[in-house]
Amino acid sequence: MHPVLRTVLQRLGLGLLTLFIVSIVIFMSLELLPGGFAEAILGQGATPETVAAFNKEIGLDRPAYVRYVEWIAGVVRGDFGSSYAGLGGSIKRSVTEMIAPRLYNTFFLAIVTAIFAVPLSLFLGVMAALYRNSFYDRTVNAVTLTTIAAPEFFIAYILMFIFAVKLRWFYPTSTVSESTGFVEHLYRAALPAITLTLVIVAHMMRMTRAAIINLLASPYIEMAQLKGIPNREVIMKHALPNAWAPIATVIAFNLAYLVVGVVVVEVVFVYPGIGQLMVDSVSSRDMPVVQACALIFAATYILLNLSADIVSIITNPRLLHPK
Amino acid sequence: MTSQPADLRVIRARRSFSENAWRTLKTAPFTAWLGMIIILVYAIAALFAPWIAPFGESEIVGKQYLPPSAEFWFGTDQIGRDMFSRVIYGARNTIGIALATTLLSFIIGGTLGVLTALKRGWLDQTISRIVDAFLAIPVLIFALMLLAVFGKSVLLLILILALLDSTRVFRLARATALNVVVMDYVESARLRGEGTGWIIFKEILPNILPPMITEFGLRFCFVFLTISALSFLGVGIQPPTADWGSMVAESKTLITFGRAQPLIPAACIAILTVGVNFVVDWFLHKTSGLRE
Numbered sequence: 269m270h271p272v273l274r275t276v277l278q279r280l281g282l283g284l285l286t287l288f289i290v291s292i293v294i295f296m297s298l299e300l301l302p303g304g305f306a307e308a309i310l311g312q313g314a315t316p317e318t319v320a321a322f323n324k325e326i327g328l329d330r331p332a333y334v335r336y337v338e339w340i341a342g343v344v345r346g347d348f349g350s351s352y353a354g355l356g357g358s359i360k361r362s363v364t365e366m367i368a369p370r371l372y373n374t375f376f377l378a379i380v381t382a383i384f385a386v387p388l389s390l391f392l393g394v395m396a397a398l399y400r401n402s403f404y405d406r407t408v409n410a411v412t413l414t415t416i417a418a419p420e421f422f423i424a425y426i427l428m429f430i431f432a433v434k435l436r437w438f439y440p441t442s443t444v445s446e447s448t449g450f451v452e453h454l455y456r457a458a459l460p461a462i463t464l465t466l467v468i469v470a471h472m473m474r475m476t477r478a479a480i481i482n483l484l485a486s487p488y489i490e491m492a493q494l495k496g497i498p499n500r501e502v503i504m505k506h507a508l509p510n511a512w513a514p515i516a517t518v519i520a521f522n523l524a525y526l527v528v529g530v531v532v533v534e535v536v537f538v539y540p541g542i543g544q545l546m547v548d549s550v551s552s553r554d555m556p557v558v559q560a561c562a563l564i565f566a567a568t569y570i571l572l573n574l575s576a577d578i579v580s581i582i583t584n585p586r587l588l589h590p591k
Numbered sequence: 592m593t594s595q596p597a598d599l600r601v602i603r604a605r606r607s608f609s610e611n612a613w614r615t616l617k618t619a620p621f622t623a624w625l626g627m628i629i630i631l632v633y634a635i636a637a638l639f640a641p642w643i644a645p646f647g648e649s650e651i652v653g654k655q656y657l658p659p660s661a662e663f664w665f666g667t668d669q670i671g672r673d674m675f676s677r678v679i680y681g682a683r684n685t686i687g688i689a690l691a692t693t694l695l696s697f698i699i700g701g702t703l704g705v706l707t708a709l710k711r712g713w714l715d716q717t718i719s720r721i722v723d724a725f726l727a728i729p730v731l732i733f734a735l736m737l738l739a740v741f742g743k744s745v746l747l748l749i750l751i752l753a754l755l756d757s758t759r760v761f762r763l764a765r766a767t768a769l770n771v772v773v774m775d776y777v778e779s780a781r782l783r784g785e786g787t788g789w790i791i792f793k794e795i796l797p798n799i800l801p802p803m804i805t806e807f808g809l810r811f812c813f814v815f816l817t818i819s820a821l822s823f824l825g826v827g828i829q830p831p832t833a834d835w836g837s838m839v840a841e842s843k844t845l846i847t848f849g850r851a852q853p854l855i856p857a858a859c860i861a862i863l864t865v866g867v868n869f870v871v872d873w874f875l876h877k878t879s880g881l882r883e
Contacts (some may be wrong), residue, residue, distance in 0.1 A: 279597070285728050286723070286724065289724040289727075290724060290728055291726050293724060293725075294736065297601065297736055297740050298740070300737075300740055302739070303658075332707060369750075386632070391644060413865070413868055413869075413872075414861075414865055416866035416868075417812065417861060417865040417867075417868050418818060418857075418861035418865070419816050419819050419823075419836075419857060419860050419861060420820070420862075420865070421820070421823050421839060421857060421863050422857035422858065422860065423715075424840075424855055425839070425846055425857060428846055428855065429846055429851060429854065432847075433846060434849065440846070440847045477617045480618060495824060499600075524729070527729060527732075528729045528730075528731045528732065531731060531732075531735075531824070532820050532822075532823065532824065535823075536843075544592070546732075547601055547735065547824045547825070547826070548737060549739065550735050550736075550738055550739040550824075551825060553739050553740075553742070554739075555739060555740070558735070558736055558739045559736070561732075562728070562732050562733070562735070562736045565728075565732045566727060566728045566732065567726070569729055570727050571726075571807070588651065
């Protein structure tokens with residue numbers, strides 16, 4: 269087997285293993301539920317019968333591993349069980365139905381952000397690395413340090429204050445529904461996307477800058493320069509093949525960061541995404557929804573890091589030409 | 592031939608600690624000074640809150656949502672409490688909780704990290720694998736999930752975040768300690784028959800301290816921002832405790848009426864993290880000797 273293929277398969281296996289362990293960790297959180305959880309969920313008016321029925325409904329009368337297998341088998345088929353909100357009543361709300369439209373909204377927001385943020389920050393980062401210690405570099409450094417240090421909701425509210433309230437270019441809240449058209453959706457998601465872009469670009473730009481500076485300091489680049497190869501060729505032919513791996517890592521790391529940033533930003537702009545759903549469910553302690561959201565977030569996070577790993581293996585020139 | 596005194600130069604006394612500290616501080620860049628002043632101001636506000644604040648933490652002093660005036664500098668909040676006083680009390684609560692969490696996470700993560708680096712073996716393998724699994728889940732998401740399980744309380748918040756954050760501390764402590772454990776002086780201490788405690792506190796700890804202190808600053812910022820985010824989301828520090836994250840959330844409707852009051856507590860969070868970052872940046876340059 270080709271060594272590249274073997275390494276890639278190894279990584280895929282390791283990624284799947286991590287995903288499996290994480291799913292167990294998320295499932296086990298239910299086992300940590302303190303006593304009296306049913307009473308807390310059902311409220312003060314709960315009779316012993318309804319509590320017993322609730323415990324039976326969420327399956328606390330069966331061993332944990334049986335419930336885990338049932339749960340994970342459902343998840344693989346796209347069925348996350350039913351929400352606690354409908355328990356006790358006649359209508360059961362399927363978690364999958366609650367999540368699906370919001371998942372689309374969140375991915376919409378994340379993808380729009382990524383499309384703008386990734387090229388922008390790569391460009392800014394490479395420029396800062398090439399013109400190191402210049403006025404441009406110092407300014408960008410100070411600005412990005414401030415953006416990183418500020419909480420997301422601070423940036424979000426400043427943008428909302430200026431562009432939605434004072435200038436009235438956008439709506440202060442980003443309510444969208446399934447009937448919202450694509451262009452209108454884009455317009456309403458603009459402010460959250462700009463907020464996330466600002467946060468992500470700061471991180472990504474700084475990491476790109478560090479990675480490129482690191483690379484340009486290697487002896488083989490100096491050798492190429494000393495041989496008299498034109499600067500453009502040094503970068504395209506010598507630096508770039510080795511730069512793909514750090515750049516892929518930087519992008520994946522920051523898109524993974526986006527996964528977390530999205531929670532706060534969605535709440536600020538009342539954007540109906542999965543992050544907002546998760547926060548609401550945490551407040552009402554709707555565990556099936558919380559677990560489903562956590563699993564989706566964690567899986568996205570792991571998959572992004574996994575793909576960065578694979579890109580860096582595939583583009584590694586040393587692995588492509590084995591001796 | 593008269594003999595001359597060999598050397599008339601006065602040998603200078605060893606520099607005292609305060610002299611050394613001042614020498615270092617004098618060379619600190621502007622940003623580091625700014626950072627230190629910011630931290631000092633926050634520390635004073637946190638320590639002396641009851642004496643500085645004009646009103647009590649949850650004292651209702653006037654009508655709801657009053658605009659800023661000479662009496663209420665930042666206006667009043669949704670039930671008529673003075674925002675300025677609450678911002679000052681918020682320094683005490685928010686920073687105190689974040690500091691306690693970071694300290695706890697360093698005690699757990701640091702101890703386990705150094706210990707596993709020293710002992711290796713199955714314990715190291717087990718803990719490292721568990722930590723790897725924890726690292727695969729973003730802290731905010733994990734914290735949200737655990738808060739859903741256990742309910743909202745400040746003590747639980749501190750415990751949960753400290754535990755989650757200690758996995759990151761563990762990684763750094765273990766990695767840096769691994770480099771030190773293989774040094775000859777550790778080997779010789781071991782051959783001398785020193786106990787584990789001596790080796791950890793006298794041999795390893797002084798040598799991994801600089802990166803750990805830097806990490807402490809960065810982790811504090813991270814924990815501080817995470818707690819603020821959780822409080823903002825309504826699952827962190829609970830009312831009526833004055834806390835910057837929840838203060839933003841409580842008064843957020845004012846933004847849509849074109850009033851900037853909710854931005855004040857948010858700015859308090861941002862300014863502190865920027866200040867700490869400036870100091871950490873400087874410290875990083877000093878200890879690593881990097882000139883880049």
